[in-house]
Amino acid sequence: MSEPGTLVQDDQPLLVADHLGKNYGRLTACRDVSFALYPGEVLAIVGESGSGKSTLLQLLSAQLAPTGGCVSYRMRDGVLRDLASLGEAERRFLFRTDWGYVHQDPAQGLRMAVSAGANVGERLMAVGWNHYGRIRDTASSWLERVEIDTARVDDAPRTYSGGMRQRLQIARNLVTEPRLVFMDEPTGGLDVSVQARLLDLMRNLVSELGLAAIVVTHDLAVARLLSHRVMVMKGGRVIETGLTDQVLDDPREPYTQLLVSSILPV
Amino acid sequence: MTAMIDITNAEKTFTMHMQGGVELPVVRGVSFQVEPGECVVLSGPSGAGKSSILKMIFGNYRCDGGRIGIRHRGAVIDLVTAEPRQVLSVRRSTIGYVSQFLRAVPRVATIDVVAEPLIANGFARAKAREQAGALLRRLNIPERLWALPPSTFSGGEQQRVNIARGFISDLPILLLDEPTASLDAANRAVVVELIGQKKRQGVAMVAIVHDDEIRHLIADRIVDVTSFAAAA
Numbered sequence: 177m178s179e180p181g182t183l184v185q186d187d188q189p190l191l192v193a194d195h196l197g198k199n200y201g202r203l204t205a206c207r208d209v210s211f212a213l214y215p216g217e218v219l220a221i222v223g224e225s226g227s228g229k230s231t232l233l234q235l236l237s238a239q240l241a242p243t244g245g246c247v248s249y250r251m252r253d254g255v256l257r258d259l260a261s262l263g264e265a266e267r268r269f270l271f272r273t274d275w276g277y278v279h280q281d282p283a284q285g286l287r288m289a290v291s292a293g294a295n296v297g298e299r300l301m302a303v304g305w306n307h308y309g310r311i312r313d314t315a316s317s318w319l320e321r322v323e324i325d326t327a328r329v330d331d332a333p334r335t336y337s338g339g340m341r342q343r344l345q346i347a348r349n350l351v352t353e354p355r356l357v358f359m360d361e362p363t364g365g366l367d368v369s370v371q372a373r374l375l376d377l378m379r380n381l382v383s384e385l386g387l388a389a390i391v392v393t394h395d396l397a398v399a400r401l402l403s404h405r406v407m408v409m410k411g412g413r414v415i416e417t418g419l420t421d422q423v424l425d426d427p428r429e430p431y432t433q434l435l436v437s438s439i440l441p442v
Numbered sequence: 443m444t445a446m447i448d449i450t451n452a453e454k455t456f457t458m459h460m461q462g463g464v465e466l467p468v469v470r471g472v473s474f475q476v477e478p479g480e481c482v483v484l485s486g487p488s489g490a491g492k493s494s495i496l497k498m499i500f501g502n503y504r505c506d507g508g509r510i511g512i513r514h515r516g517a518v519i520d521l522v523t524a525e526p527r528q529v530l531s532v533r534r535s536t537i538g539y540v541s542q543f544l545r546a547v548p549r550v551a552t553i554d555v556v557a558e559p560l561i562a563n564g565f566a567r568a569k570a571r572e573q574a575g576a577l578l579r580r581l582n583i584p585e586r587l588w589a590l591p592p593s594t595f596s597g598g599e600q601q602r603v604n605i606a607r608g609f610i611s612d613l614p615i616l617l618l619d620e621p622t623a624s625l626d627a628a629n630r631a632v633v634v635e636l637i638g639q640k641k642r643q644g645v646a647m648v649a650i651v652h653d654d655e656i657r658h659l660i661a662d663r664i665v666d667v668t669s670f671a672a673a674a
Contacts (some may be wrong), residue, residue, distance in 0.1 A: 384571040419526045430459035
């Protein structure tokens, strides 16, 4: 049974969701979600469109304010803080350095008209790097890590293929050595062969860097390959949760059984 | 307790919601112990629940009742009630599982598939690959194949890669689901040797083997699974 990489043992959670909910008027997008994520742990949130998984990801990454409950994050000083109570400087630190956010559509996470090198270097400049040579070297070494030919460092991502753009977006996110990465359907919209390469790359990076990650996906194969733990969502609620292989090999809830049995055999 | 595995009244029922909520009882009252250096072979006809019991011990199937005590890092942990992260910790440093089929990640070279459990436990890559190579050689996987992903290999080759991956770590518990099923006589003998070596190192093992000769060679004790039948 193949398993995602090393899980760093640490008894302090990195992120805690506590009875998290979001209503839009009378419409409930997400309700009563509670869990703790530990350093180095990869959590997959699975469910169909409209299940509330993307809303949940936005709540967890402080892009949306909850209408109920709260999200806390352990800052680098070791103190668990409610995201809603953070000052602007702390929020900036999270968005620019300590967190990564990989969008399904790379065009949303990249600047399409500036060079690949600048896309990666920009995150470093935002945290105070100012030595051009060092920024360029670091950017190049990250392009290599995500298997982009360094001869393409000066080209803009709009000249890149979909798979290359997604790998570039990952490099841009990881260059600041974040502790937590949010991923929204990271392999959506890519060819299957390109997906396999990207998954393999993400799996290795996550385990080498000891990253914690929250991955939203409707693809159970992605969850199987990348995550330690799974939460299944339906109608805005978490209906089943457990170790990824437990949930996929021994699903309990009717909806999870339906999802698992809907995978087409190859 | 001195036992590495101590199972008391473990039970498992599948509820098939896709088939109108049919309840499929698999096993009930599963109780046995495995001591260090002992190989317990589960016997019983197909469908009696042997693989399910192995999966319960690995924490892959969730139990509906009972207790599965595992000696883990000097303490006993009950897998039936353990948190997911505790189960992962048990799998990393206590229980290894050799399944019937290799589930490999596309693109990963055979040598790295085998070395991965050691790397996950903090071994240097070079050292882990060296040990992986030694094991692959012993299992007669030619060196020219090591750099290739195992997905294109024959069934027997894949199974040997799987065995190498399962046997490479020094884990105190090993679960073996038909480790010799599609192997020729020479490779079956290698696996019997590897199991003997693990026994001498004090590893506790639970195995499923259909081949009578192999069972005779490796079993210290046989547990008849039909006595745990849940049906009727």
